[in-house]
């Protein structure tokens with residue numbers, strides 16, 4: 001689903017790379033934490049996946065697309081397949097919970113009927129039923145982040161990136177947010193979460209990818225956030241081969257969700273990707289947990305890597 005091959009990113013007017021020769025594969029349906037101290041390159045990794053930044057060297061594949069060869073006009077289609085959640089929630093302050101989530105579908109051209117159906121389903125999924133008409137400032141931080149997650153997930157993207165989503169939250173609330181991301185992951189969505197949050201990482205026992213000054217130093221299944229004792233590893237290829245919200249007039253300023261009834265605009269998603277793109281998303285919302293036990297398919301085109309211990313830190 002996400003493949004980094006010898007990826008180096010050096011920002012203009014800097015000497016040390018933000019990411020330095022990173023090799024990495026995250027398969028479809030995986031949940032991975034990306035950890036490391038401030039400045040280790042976590043956000044850069046996320047931005048590269050979104051094609052908000054371009055690599056300096058190396059290659060990135062996302063959902064079957066080679067980002068270096070992706071024409072600018074196809075970047076929106078890439079981003080429709082990636083939901084994003086940030087530390088600072090980034091909600092629209094003058095819109096209700098419902099409107100914030102609806103907005104994500106609206107910009108995709110979804111019909112009012114679809115919006116009216118899927119927004120309440122998604123709000124229920126994230127545990128915000130009954131809060132549709134509240135404004136962001138009438139919510140706790142954890143609730144605001146749930147709105148942001150609902151907005152990121154409402155069109156069922158195959159990939160969800162979360163950059164420090166618990167950075168502004170207390171430990172209990174943080175755990176709830178990560179458990180929600182875990183639930184979303186169980187529907188089949190690939191989740192990558194950058195974090196400093198030791199407690200949550202240790203509680204979840206998921207894959208932990210560790211960066212140190214731009215270098216991928218370890219990649220562990222069911223790992224933890226043990227600082228100082230993780231063996232340094234390098235990724236060695238094996239022979240086996242096996243995939244700012246625009247402020248627009250939306251016409252949806254009515255605080256009453258019932259106002260969205262009935263008016264079909266069609267679900268034109270615009271410029272669709274080429275056939276090489278994996279996983280065109282479903283237009284309908286499935287109940288959460290429907291796919292929870294489905295086998296996690298590995299992408300067929302991605303190289304497999306294995307972690308090799310090189311030295312102790």
Ligand SMILES: Nc1ncnc2c1ncn2[C@@H]1O[C@H](COP(=O)(O)OP(=O)(O)OP(=O)(O)O)[C@@H](O)[C@H]1O
Nearest residue numbers: 011012014018036037038039040041042043044045
């Ligand atoms: N736009 C930019 N221009 C120049 N340097 C940048 C830019 N963005 C990030 N960097 C540098 O790249 C390195 C990695 O930064 P990045 O934000 O990816 O780290 P991070 O691990 O996400 O940090 P944090 O946990 O504090 O968010 C840092 O040295 C940072 O100063």
